Amino acid sequence: VIRAIARTAAIIALVAMLVSLAGCGGGGGGSSTPVMPVQNVQPIVVDTGPANSLNLVFVTLTICSPGSTSACQTIDHVQIDTGSSGLRIISSVLSPTLSLPQRTDNAGNPLGECVQFADGSSWGSVRGADVQIAGEKASAIAVHVIGDPLFAPEPASCSSSGPPENTVPAFGANGLLGISEFIQDCGSACANNAFPGAYYICPSTGCVPTTVSLASQVSNPVAMFASDNNGAIIDLPSVPATGALTVNGSLIFGIGTQANNGLGSAAVFALDPNKGTLTTVLNGVALPNSFFDAGSNGIFFGTNTYPACAAAGVGFYCPATAQNVTATIRGTNGVAANITFSVANADQLFAANPSFVAFSNLTGPGFDPTALDWGLPVFYGRRVYTAIEGRSTPGGTGPFVAF
Amino acid sequence: LRLSGVALLSVAVVGPALAVLGENVASVEVDRASMRGIASVARTDRYSVHEMELPSGTKVREYVSPAGVVFGVAWQGPFMPDLRQLFGTYYEQYSTALAAQRPHRGPVRIEDPQLVVHSGGRMRSFSGSAFLPGMVPQNVSAEEVR
Numbered sequence: 001v002i003r004a005i006a007r008t009a010a011i012i013a014l015v016a017m018l019v020s021l022a023g024c025g026g027g028g029g030g031s032s033t034p035v036m037p038v039q040n041v042q043p044i045v046v047d048t049g050p051a052n053s054l055n056l057v058f059v060t061l062t063i064c065s066p067g068s069t070s071a072c073q074t075i076d077h078v079q080i081d082t083g084s085s086g087l088r089i090i091s092s093v094l095s096p097t098l099s100l101p102q103r104t105d106n107a108g109n110p111l112g113e114c115v116q117f118a119d120g121s122s123w124g125s126v127r128g129a130d131v132q133i134a135g136e137k138a139s140a141i142a143v144h145v146i147g148d149p150l151f152a153p154e155p156a157s158c159s160s161s162g163p164p165e166n167t168v169p170a171f172g173a174n175g176l177l178g179i180s181e182f183i184q185d186c187g188s189a190c191a192n193n194a195f196p197g198a199y200y201i202c203p204s205t206g207c208v209p210t211t212v213s214l215a216s217q218v219s220n221p222v223a224m225f226a227s228d229n230n231g232a233i234i235d236l237p238s239v240p241a242t243g244a245l246t247v248n249g250s251l252i253f254g255i256g257t258q259a260n261n262g263l264g265s266a267a268v269f270a271l272d273p274n275k276g277t278l279t280t281v282l283n284g285v286a287l288p289n290s291f292f293d294a295g296s297n298g299i300f301f302g303t304n305t306y307p308a309c310a311a312a313g314v315g316f317y318c319p320a321t322a323q324n325v326t327a328t329i330r331g332t333n334g335v336a337a338n339i340t341f342s343v344a345n346a347d348q349l350f351a352a353n354p355s356f357v358a359f360s361n362l363t364g365p366g367f368d369p370t371a372l373d374w375g376l377p378v379f380y381g382r383r384v385y386t387a388i389e390g391r392s393t394p395g396g397t398g399p400f401v402a403f
Numbered sequence: 404l405r406l407s408g409v410a411l412l413s414v415a416v417v418g419p420a421l422a423v424l425g426e427n428v429a430s431v432e433v434d435r436a437s438m439r440g441i442a443s444v445a446r447t448d449r450y451s452v453h454e455m456e457l458p459s460g461t462k463v464r465e466y467v468s469p470a471g472v473v474f475g476v477a478w479q480g481p482f483m484p485d486l487r488q489l490f491g492t493y494y495e496q497y498s499t500a501l502a503a504q505r506p507h508r509g510p511v512r513i514e515d516p517q518l519v520v521h522s523g524g525r526m527r528s529f530s531g532s533a534f535l536p537g538m539v540p541q542n543v544s545a546e547e548v549r
Contacts, residue, residue, distance in 0.1 A: 083525035161483035275528040289525045297508045367510035367523030368530040
């Protein structure tokens with residue numbers, strides 16, 4: 001039922017797009033055809049996804065063999081992440097008939113990639129694909145095919161940063177659309193040095209880390225679009241304090257490039273250009289390694305004020321009653337703003353509505369006394385802009401977040 | 404016995420510096436060599452902190468008790484460190500505990516009686532810590548492992 005809702009939303013958007021296209025074509029008469037803006041809005045949904053997830057936001061996209069208009073596949077429930085860059089697809093959801101060419105290094109060796117997450121690692125091949133979302137297209141970009149049975153098995157130096165997440169149940173989604181403020185997933189570090197936990201070649205003697213030029217790295221598809229390529233907006237409605245079964249919103253491409261993606265009154269918070277971080281001040285303490293991450297399912301920070309949950313809400317906070325917290329975020333440009341959020345009792349939330357998966361008041365213990373992880377709850381009820389490094393917008397050059 | 408004691412001594416050293424969680428400081432060179440780190444040591448009257456910066460830019464700190472046992476490790480930087488190396492025999496316990504929490508999309512939080520791990524971050528900015536509750540010296544707070 002929940003997936004049907006996602007499909008319905010996609011169909012509604014498609015119909016809307018067709019109607020708008022028809023509107024553009026009509027009335028043209030003999031005059032020159034006006035240049036139509038690219039359709040830059042794609043529906044997104046928070047639902048249970050393919051692996052019983054909680055507070056994860058998903059999108060449907062289409063990938064094609066580079067240059068082909070027929071060798072294509074539409075993939076639903078690709079998780080949207082602003083804490084990483086690059087498109088990653090779990091190989092098991094790919095049709096065997098969809099041929100994506102293996103990318104190689106300059107010597108012709110097939111390229112593999114290990115991507116590290118805090119809780120595990122994902123391993124697979126680097127392949128070329130056209131990526132289409134709404135009316136936007138990134139042509140012949142490098143994507144990561146996770147768990148690729150045609151590639152070498154995961155080397156120990158990849159899985160040693162955390163256990164493998166190479167299947168849909170372990171990964172929690174059919175793929176990951178990384179649209180952080182970075183253009184490449186690794187960046188100059190991997191162009192200059194061969195590190196374990198990044199790019200590999202796998203000769204018969206075993207997989208070894210290798211360097212990969214910026215242009216050949218797995219890259220943020222938004223940055224590779226032909227238009228609207230300076231950033232994206234995640235636009236999600238507010239969620240009631242009791243949570244929601246499903247939440248529908250929009251992923252809007254470009255910042256200030258069309259009538260529907262202007263910054264308006266949004267404040268711009270510049271990010272550390274190397275780490276993508278900004279400062280949060282909580283209870284008078286500055287946390288300089290804080291970050292916005294739509295791929296985190298709660299707001300995570302350290303405190304002794306709230307007890308950890310003991311039941312279904314393990315990993316989250318469980319105060320006796322919901323508490324409001326106000327923190328200040330401060331960009332590296334000095335722009336500051338308060339954010340007030342609610343710390344609810346996760347055990348009680350889950351028990352009251354076991355089928356709900358979207359919560360704006362889900363918070364939990366942190367992992368670093370210098371960081372606050374602004375996860376998906378802070379995105380509800382906001383239009384959150386993520387501007388890509390080095391790209392100009394009406395609000396200045398990225399990287400920044402704005403809302 | 405105050406936290407300010409941490410700043411007592413910080414010197415660059417050459418040679419053995421780091422060890423594996425739960426093991427003796429004598430095994431130290433293995434870690435530093437395998438991760439090709441550059442090491443330094445800071446000593447307090449309660450423990451010593453062996454710090455190295457990996458080629459990837461990630462910094463790893465290991466906390467060694469006066470008895471010479473590594474009771475905690477912490478890391479921060481653009482890449483995750485080799486946790487299998489850092490955790491040693493505790494890595495399997497870590498993996499098993501993590502698998503029980505999946506699918507997971509928040510910070511890692513393992514709080515077993517023998518092993519506590521907090522880990523999180525995002526691409527290009529990871530940090531975390533781990534300690535062995537049974538091996539933290541009595542006059543040391545586990546929160547000092549960071």
